[in-house]
Amino acid sequence: MLQLSKNKANNTIAIYPEVAPTGSALGIRLSGSQDYDRNPSVIDGSLITGSESSPWVIAALTSSMIPDASGLYTYEVYDLYSLGNALIWDQTTTEWQLETALWNQGGLIPNQLLTTVRAYVSGADVPVFTQYESPDENGAYTTYLG
Numbered sequence: 001m002l003q004l005s006k007n008k009a010n011n012t013i014a015i016y017p018e019v020a021p022t023g024s025a026l027g028i029r030l031s032g033s034q035d036y037d038r039n040p041s042v043i044d045g046s047l048i049t050g051s052e053s054s055p056w057v058i059a060a061l062t063s064s065m066i067p068d069a070s071g072l073y074t075y076e077v078y079d080l081y082s083l084g085n086a087l088i089w090d091q092t093t094t095e096w097q098l099e100t101a102l103w104n105q106g107g108l109i110p111n112q113l114l115t116t117v118r119a120y121v122s123g124a125d126v127p128v129f130t131q132y133e134s135p136d137e138n139g140a141y142t143t144y145l146g
Contacts, residue, residue: 001117001118001119001120002015002075002117002118002119002120003119003120003122004043004061004066004119004120004121004122005063005066005121005122006063006066006067006068006121006122006123006124007063007122007124008063009062009063010060010061010062010063011060011061011062011063011066012048012058012059012060012061013045013058013059013061014056014057014058015028015056015057015058015059015077015114015115015117016055016056016057016115017055017057017077017114017115018114018115019112019113019114019115020055020114021047021057021079021111021112021114022079022081022111022112024081024082025047025079025080025081025111026046026047026080026081026082026108027044027045027046027047027059027079027080027108028044028045028047028057028059028077028078028079028080028114029042029043029044029045029077029078029079029080029108029110030042030043030044030045030061030075030076030077030117030119031043031075031076031078031110032073032074032075032076033073033074034067034069034071034072034073034121035071035072035073035074036071036072039067039069041067041073043061043065043066043067043075044061044065044080044108045059045060045061045062045065046059046060047059047079047080048060057077057079057114066121066123067121067123068123068124068125069121069123069125070121070122070123070125071120071121071123072118072119072120072121073118073119073120073121074116074117074118074119075116075117075118075119076113076115076116077113077114077115077116077117078110078111078112078113078114079110079111079112079114080108080109080110080111081108081109081111082108
């Protein structure tokens with residue numbers, strides 16, 4: 001299970017995929033949805049290590065790509081490679097929902113499904129506590145016997 005935090009500037013993740021990424025992979029794409037309400041999200045990350053010689057894929061994700069809503073997510077992990085030239089309608093095979101590049105620009109496109117993972121996202125909707133007790137949080141209660 002991955003642990004992603006919206007409050008961190010960068011998140012480093014390690015995945016043990018079922019299929020090794022290709023040698024020309026530049027990054028990974030996590031494409032999936034929140035388990036609670038099926039709200040879709042796509043996270044692209046830069047590849048730190050990952051090749052046919054190492055079973056682990058290590059990638060860096062920026063917090064701006066991580067969803068704001070906290071909770072459990074299910075993601076399909078794809079490796080990304082450079083398209084190089086501009087996208088052309090009848091020459092690309094990328095699914096519409098997975099494409100993030102503009103049609104008049106080059107970009108990164110998913111190559112193959114590596115694995116499916118679960119992730120817990122600590123989003124922006126979770127308050128960050130720096131002080132656990134303040135002067136007005138002291139309370140008392142009375143118990144009665146019988």
